[in-house]
Amino acid sequence: MTDTVSGTGPARPSGFSWRRWRNRKIAHRGFQSWASRFPLTRGHVRREGERMFDLVSGFVYSQVLWAVVELDLLEATCDEAQSLAALAHRAAIPVDRMEALMQAGAALGLFDRVAPGYQLSALGAALMGAPGVVDMIRHHDVFYRDMQDPLAVLRGEKETELARFWPYVFGAGAAENPETAQRYSKLMADSQALVAEETLRAIRFDGVTRLMDVGGGTGAFLAAVGAACPDLKMTLFDLPAVVPAAEERFRALGMADRVTVRGGSFRDDPLPEGADAVSLVRVCYDHADETVMALMRKILDALPPGGRLVVSEPMAGGAHPNRSGDAYFAFYCMAMGTGRARSPERLAEMMKEAGFQGVEMPRTHRSYVTSVVVGRKPGAT
Ligand SMILES: CC(C)=CCC/C(C)=C/CC/C(C)=C/C=C/C(C)=C/C=C/C=C(C)/C=C/C=C(C)/C=C/C=C(C)/C=C/CC(C)(C)O
Ligand SMILES: C[S@@+](CC[C@H](N)C(=O)[O-])C[C@H]1O[C@@H](n2cnc3c(N)ncnc32)[C@H](O)[C@@H]1O
Numbered sequence: 561m562t563d564t565v566s567g568t569g570p571a572r573p574s575g576f577s578w579r580r581w582r583n584r585k586i587a588h589r590g591f592q593s594w595a596s597r598f599p600l601t602r603g604h605v606r607r608e609g610e611r612m613f614d615l616v617s618g619f620v621y622s623q624v625l626w627a628v629v630e631l632d633l634l635e636a637t638c639d640e641a642q643s644l645a646a647l648a649h650r651a652a653i654p655v656d657r658m659e660a661l662m663q664a665g666a667a668l669g670l671f672d673r674v675a676p677g678y679q680l681s682a683l684g685a686a687l688m689g690a691p692g693v694v695d696m697i698r699h700h701d702v703f704y705r706d707m708q709d710p711l712a713v714l715r716g717e718k719e720t721e722l723a724r725f726w727p728y729v730f731g732a733g734a735a736e737n738p739e740t741a742q743r744y745s746k747l748m749a750d751s752q753a754l755v756a757e758e759t760l761r762a763i764r765f766d767g768v769t770r771l772m773d774v775g776g777g778t779g780a781f782l783a784a785v786g787a788a789c790p791d792l793k794m795t796l797f798d799l800p801a802v803v804p805a806a807e808e809r810f811r812a813l814g815m816a817d818r819v820t821v822r823g824g825s826f827r828d829d830p831l832p833e834g835a836d837a838v839s840l841v842r843v844c845y846d847h848a849d850e851t852v853m854a855l856m857r858k859i860l861d862a863l864p865p866g867g868r869l870v871v872s873e874p875m876a877g878g879a880h881p882n883r884s885g886d887a888y889f890a891f892y893c894m895a896m897g898t899g900r901a902r903s904p905e906r907l908a909e910m911m912k913e914a915g916f917q918g919v920e921m922p923r924t925h926r927s928y929v930t931s932v933v934v935g936r937k938p939g940a941t
Contacts, residue, residue, distance in 0.1 A: 622700065624664045629697045633662075634680055634688040637671060641679035692751025699725070699747060706895040713895050723897040726846075745802055748842070749780040755841060755930045756784035759872040762922040762932045765789050765837060768868070772797060772835035774826055774859065775843035779806040779819070785839075786815050794819045795832050826855050831862040838863060839870045842930075844907065845889065846899040856914035865939020869916055871907055875931040878903030884928035904933050911935040 585591050595601040614621075628634065631651045636642060648658035662678045665671045670684040680688070687693060706713055706720040713720065726744060765771060765785060772795040773782050782794045794815075796806050800823035810819045822832050831838075838859045844852045859869050876885035889901040902910075904921040911919050916935030924931050 621668055626697055627661055628665050629694050634684055637678055637680040641674040641677055643677040691753035695747055695750055720895045720897055722895040726896055745778045745805055749778045752780035756781050758924050758926055758929045759932055760788055762924045768837040770835040771837045773839045779809045781841045783813055795835055796821045831858055833862055836864055837868040842873045844871055845873050845893055845901050860915045860937055863937045865937055867937045869935050871933045872930050876901040876903045878905050904931050907933045
């Protein structure tokens with residue numbers, strides 16, 4: 561495995577270690593006090609302290625953000641500055657407490673102080689318009705209740721709420737109820753716009769005749785690809801409960817004649833044939849290695865020689881851990897109880913093991929939105 565730190569048991573100190581010397585020095589209270597006064601180091605100490613403070617208080621910042629979103633304060637302050645009295649009345653919160661929330665929001669960069677009170681900042685406006693992000697923040701109440709006890713999540717000691725929030729992950733049977741399926745699918749579809757935008761910047765579907773999106777949800781990704789590639793034929797494959805919403809989307813977009821929608825489970829059913837490219841968008845990280853390996857092998861069988869598999873989802877950093885993949889998505893998947901965030905190298909390794917070759921990792925610009933890995937079935941191109 562490329563992204564596993566190997567070795568068992570604690571390392572025994574032997575000889576001089578630069579890192580040990582540095583860490584003991586920096587952790588020493590006397591050194592800290594000296595460095596915070598010394599002109600050449602005090603700026604660095606202040607910045608490190610600020611970084612540390614953000615780590616310490618991140619949960620509170622997130623909860624402030626949640627309150628702002630839940631009270632719809634982004635929309636309320638977008639066009640005109642609002643007075644505290646008006647905001648307090650609207651939210652049914654005492655004025656002094658409302659002031660605390662607005663000041664916190666302003667400190668986090670979401671509002672500007674503009675007479676007679678507060679107006680949405682540029683960052684707040686970007687947040688308000690970023691597709692699906694506000695709804696993602698709203699559903700964080702579930703995730704953060706699980707994260708109140710991260711040790712229980714790590715040890716797998718408790719049944720998490722998040723596992724019940726996304727029941728489709730556990731197989732076809734769990735998502736039989738169309739109403740439930742619709743709720744998850746909307747959250748996914750709204751946040752798909754950025755993922756599709758970023759994926760389509762990283763790869764091209766030139767030369768592809770039919771693209772099959774496996775676990776394609778309600779079709780937001782195929783709708784974006786279809787708009788960018790007007791001659792492309794498409795197949796969407798997802799659990800039966802998701803199918804009607806996908807069919808409805810393609811009908812509404814006038815794309816129904818270009819898209820075949822098939823219901824089924826990639827665990828139990830054969831995949832439709834006829835596509836020369838397959839995409840898995842935000843699918844692999846929901847599932848355990850065995851499930852993903854079996855799915856990749858099934859896709860290889862369904863593809864013609866030279867056919868392509870595109871995996872797009874937020875990924876971990878492997879040797880270079882990143883916040884979105886290794887902190888947020890890794891714990892999100894852990895709390896869901898099934899999948900895991902994998903690095904591009906790990907996914908590439910799995911694709912090769914499944915039989916793909918020429919595996920590439922085209923760079924995406926916003927890795928917190930998605931990263932991409934592409935492979936080809938051996939044979940003619
Ligand atoms: C006009 C003038 C005067 C100046 C302009 C200056 C200028 C150019 C400003 C730029 C402003 C601008 C347009 C900013 C845009 C920013 C955007 C688009 C930001 C997007 C951010 C996206 C984020 C933060 C995405 C977060 C996504 C999350 C948290 C997704 C979570 C997904 C989950 C949990 C999925 C779960 C699915 C499961 C169950 C694991 O399968
Ligand atoms: C996280 S969502 C991603 C949806 C879409 N690709 C996107 O990015 O918005 C995962 C999708 O995989 C589908 N899925 C999960 N298990 C499946 C299975 N066994 N067979 C087919 N689809 C499945 C779910 O119904 C869901 O639509």
